[in-house]
Amino acid sequence: MGCSESGGVPSVHSHLILQDSSPTCALDRKLFQQQQWPTVEKDHRLHHGAPHLSGSHPSPRLTLRPSYPRLVQLRPARLILQKNHCKAIPTNLLLCHDIEYTEMRLPNLLGHETMNEVLQQASSWIPLVQKQCHPDTRKFLCSLFAPVCLDDLDEPIQPCRSLCESVRNGCAPVMSAFGFPWPKMLECERFPLDNDLCIPPASLETVMPATKEAPRVCDACKETDENDNEIVDNLCKNDFALKIKVKEISYINGDTKIVPETKSRTIYKMNGVTERDLRKTVLWLRDGLQCICEEMNDINAAYLVMGQKMDGHLVITSLKRWQKGQREFKRISRSIRKLQC
Known part of the structure; x- marks a missing residue:
């Protein structure tokens, strides 16, 4: 899933990445x-x-x-x-x-x-x-x-x-x-x-085509209305659960590579994940260039990400924006605190 990344800081405008934040193509x-x-x-x-x-x-x-x-x-x-x-x-x-x-x-x-x-x-x-x-x-x-x-x-x-x-x-x-x-x-x-x-x-x-095919939403980013039991079940079937803020996003071989801010990272669950994985956490959203993730439209927000370790990579299976005070995340917080898998 990885490859060598181009180095050097270009003279025009450092690095660019484009981000969905409004229907009019606003960028973060x-x-x-x-x-x-x-x-x-x-x-x-x-x-x-x-x-x-x-x-x-x-x-x-x-x-x-x-x-x-x-x-x-x-x-x-x-x-x-x-x-x-x-x-x-x-x-x-x-x-x-x-x-x-x-x-x-x-x-x-x-x-x-x-x-x-x-x-x-x-x-x-x-x-x-x-x-x-x-x-x-x-x-x-x-x-x-x-x-x-x-x-x-x-x-x-x-x-x-x-x-x-x-x-x-x-x-x-x-x-x-x-x-x-x-x-x-x-x-x-x-x-x-x-x-x-x-x-x-x-x-x-x-x-101006007559019809326009709607872009596919990434599986990990689809909205779900989970009850407490489903939240716990989802946490238990994954290898890791983290609350993160995003430091860097890039694209490699069609996958989205997400590097979280280590200082703002909260670990809720790590199963089969080594200390080496923790020292330099890199998360992957597979086929991220072939789908859209509306949840990721605010780089300054906190996110709850869950996923599994596959072939040595931490692959995201669920991504939700963490919004303080939101009813769903109050439930998630309670479920995490009393988590028993």
């Missing part, structure tokens, strides 16, 4: 600072001054497919017949897997030269897509992280300036509300105009 500033915002610099190898970034979603409809009949919709400028380095988009590239095309260019438009680098950096942007601040957010990001690759087209196909502008106009206000401006090196003037070979924004039919 503290969470916003947990995830890495890629550092941005210009790579003169790229065409049209494209930026170089070092550093379950609906599939967007693209007017681009890996075939020439669709290229006429992109108003092509120059076509050079020379084979490119096309790579299949891997299933674990969650940001861009199941997009309309299946092969991507490597190196990509962000200067990433290996698939491992792409995988590591792309996961940082999934929370932005989850915010649904614009229907083309994923399309725009994938045009940079996993640009479409055509065997007989040598030049990379960049996002059109209008695509960048529409995503920026939708998502920049969400960021600026918490003091984070749109990165300078993602200024839309760096991308080609729509009369060049580029990926345009979606049509109105795509932007």
Whole structure:
């Protein structure tokens, strides 16, 4: 479940993570600072001054497919017949897997030269897509992280300036509300105009679908109306029960990694958990990038988390926001005090 995490503090705005706190895509500033915002610099190898970034979603409809009949919709400028380095988009590239095309260019438009680098950096942007601040957010990001690759087209196909502008106009206000401006090196003037070979924004039919599938709620975050006996039963069938405040949240291989504040941690139950586990407590919400957790919309709140130790990891099976004075948590407190499993 773990992997190496990218290090270094980027120059733009430290770490970012996106957080559900209102239907209008409001973000929690503290969470916003947990995830890495890629550092941005210009790579003169790229065409049209494209930026170089070092550093379950609906599939967007693209007017681009890996075939020439669709290229006429992109108003092509120059076509050079020379084979490119096309790579299949891997299933674990969650940001861009199941997009309309299946092969991507490597190196990509962000200067990433290996698939491992792409995988590591792309996961940082999934929370932005989850915010649904614009229907083309994923399309725009994938045009940079996993640009479409055509065997007989040598030049990379960049996002059109209008695509960048529409995503920026939708998502920049969400960021600026918490003091984070749109990165300078993602200024839309760096991308080609729509009369060049580029990926345009979606049509109105795509932007405004007739129906919209509701996002799946994580199993551990589903609201339940438990009586005292059910609360005790739930406590007893789990290996640990903690009252925590969140210090850091990140995403690794599709799972949500939660590091609690050790000073504000209260241990109610630890069964089969070692002292080593306690010294550096790390909690996991499995498949956290494929679902939403409304309970986690306030990073400053306290939480009651319960779970089991699986393959050496502390996996959350139940997560509730701890609200003082709330009737349910008065019952939970009483149940914990007289817990007998």
